[in-house]
Amino acid sequence: MYRKPVRLGPEHDLRDFDSGRSVLDTFLKDMARYNQEQGFTRTFVIADNDFNIVGYYSLCAGMIARHHVPRSIKAHQRRLKSRWR
Secondary structure (H helix, E strand, O other), X not given: OEOOOEEOOOOOEOOOOOOOOHHHHHHHHHHHHHHHHHOOOEEEEEEEOOOEEEEEEEEOOXXXXXXXXXXXXXXXXXXXXXXXX
C-alpha cells in the first residue's frame, strides 16, 4: 500500500529510488532536499509503508533569468549539469 503524497522529509529513504531516468534520480537524490531547504522548490513524494520512495514531483514558484544568477550558482549548476548527461 502507498501513502498519500507528502512533502519530502528526513524520514524518506531516497537511496533505492530508481525511476529509470538517471536525470530524475539524480535530482531527487542530490538536489531535492537542498532546493527545498533553500526555498527554491517543494518536492512531494509518494512512499510505501516503509518510507521508500516510489514516485515524486517538484514544484517551483518562479524562474530566474540566467543572466541574473550570481557566478557562484552558475558554476555549481554547470557541475550538476555535466553529471546529468
